[in-house]
Amino acid sequence: MSGTLTKEQIAQFNDLGWLITQTLDRDQTAALQTWVQEIQDLPDTGPWLHYREQTEHGPKLCRTEYFTPSHEGFRQFLTQGVMVETASSLLGEQAVLYKEKINYKLVGGAGYSPHQDAPAYRFIDVHLSCMVAVDDATVENGCLEVVSGKHKEILPMDEEGCIAQSVVDAMEWFTVELKAGQTLWFHSRTPHRSGDNNSNRDRRALYPTYNALSEGDLREPYYAQKLQEFQDSKNLGKKVRVSLINDFRGRPVSHDQ
Numbered sequence: 001m002s003g004t005l006t007k008e009q010i011a012q013f014n015d016l017g018w019l020i021t022q023t024l025d026r027d028q029t030a031a032l033q034t035w036v037q038e039i040q041d042l043p044d045t046g047p048w049l050h051y052r053e054q055t056e057h058g059p060k061l062c063r064t065e066y067f068t069p070s071h072e073g074f075r076q077f078l079t080q081g082v083m084v085e086t087a088s089s090l091l092g093e094q095a096v097l098y099k100e101k102i103n104y105k106l107v108g109g110a111g112y113s114p115h116q117d118a119p120a121y122r123f124i125d126v127h128l129s130c131m132v133a134v135d136d137a138t139v140e141n142g143c144l145e146v147v148s149g150k151h152k153e154i155l156p157m158d159e160e161g162c163i164a165q166s167v168v169d170a171m172e173w174f175t176v177e178l179k180a181g182q183t184l185w186f187h188s189r190t191p192h193r194s195g196d197n198n199s200n201r202d203r204r205a206l207y208p209t210y211n212a213l214s215e216g217d218l219r220e221p222y223y224a225q226k227l228q229e230f231q232d233s234k235n236l237g238k239k240v241r242v243s244l245i246n247d248f249r250g251r252p253v254s255h256d257q
């Protein structure tokens with residue numbers, strides 16, 4: 001698949017702050033599902049970072065990040081070809097990978113409160129993220145919802161770093177169901193949220209984030225800073241801490257044991 005976008009697609013992204021592309025064909029989607037399973041099966045100790053949540057079905061993996069150095073397939077997929085080409089088209093200049101994560105949202109997994117990503121992403125002004133659907137994402141299993149045209153500014157936040165409730169209530173939320181292999185591209189200031197996985201099927205998704213190379217290649221400093229901030233701050237214990245804002249609603253495993 002090519003990362004070349006039409007003028008209309010780029011205009012839609014600039015106008016709405018999000019865009020859906022058909023990134024992968026059937027075979028590529030199957031390969032992605034195999035790779036995600038390989039990451040899911042990695043042991044706890046490694047340079048990669050696994051996070052778990054408590055669900056009504058027991059503890060489950062909710063996120064892995066920092067895995068491209070440990071997986072050649074993902075390293076190539078996220079730093080060469082269609083993904084970085086599409087990111088470059090949308091940023092209007094050469095893109096570089098800023099961070100990467102897989103959100104598993106396995107059966108019973110928790111959703112995310114309404115937020116913009118930008119307050120959690122250090123050092124860079126403009127980031128571009130995307131959700132590559134590994135499994136079909138539906139309302140029932142916790143697909144994303146986004147707000148159009150609200151990516152020009154940071155919105156008022158609550159004490160968790162999420163969007164203030166009065167602002168959330170006043171915005172129109174658009175549900176984005178995706179087929180496996182489709183990608184939702186969104187600006188780091190595009191408001192988004194997602195529900196819990198109330199279905200009986202897992203909803204795994206890959207989220208690479210890019211920035212313009214002219215702002216610097218800051219992936220390693222981002223992860224060093226994130227780990228430092230996790231160490232320095234007190235975790236309040238009611239939610240699993242996966243981000244520098246408290247957008248994830250998952251319960252910590254130890255809390256329930």
Ligand SMILES: O=C(O)CCC(=O)C(=O)O
Nearest residue numbers: 103111112142192194205
């Ligand atoms: O995977 C999801 O359901 C939402 C993820 C999200 O909003 C995030 O990781 O910032």
